Amino acid sequence: MNNQFRVILAQKKLNISEVFKNTGIAKTTLYGLYYERTKNPDTSTIMKICRYLEITPNEFLGIGNKVKEA
Template sequence: MHNNLSLLMRKHRVTASKLSIITGISRTSIHGLYHERTENLDTKTVMKLCEYFNVTPNEFFGINDKEGAK
């Protein structure tokens, strides 16, 4: 599933190991999300990442609120 984790990690200059320690999310899960290989995302995982990066779920997934708006 498409997400902006790789962009957020680069922007915040955080490694998968550090992100794992800070958020409590396994490195395996972070790597799966980073490489967009994870199909079934856990809501708690997404919310922890959104909280850490101070973004909304829409921003995390690259969803533009104005798409489809007239």
């Protein structure tokens, strides 16, 4: 599943271990999202990550970030 997890972590200067410690989400799940290997992540997992990172699900998924061309 395409997402902005890797970009957001870089912007916030965080790593997977910090997210794991503060959310309790399994590292395998976090790495799956980081490397975009997870096909259908659980909604509650995405919401927990978004709350921790203080972002919206749209920001996490990269929705609305693209500039429309005329």
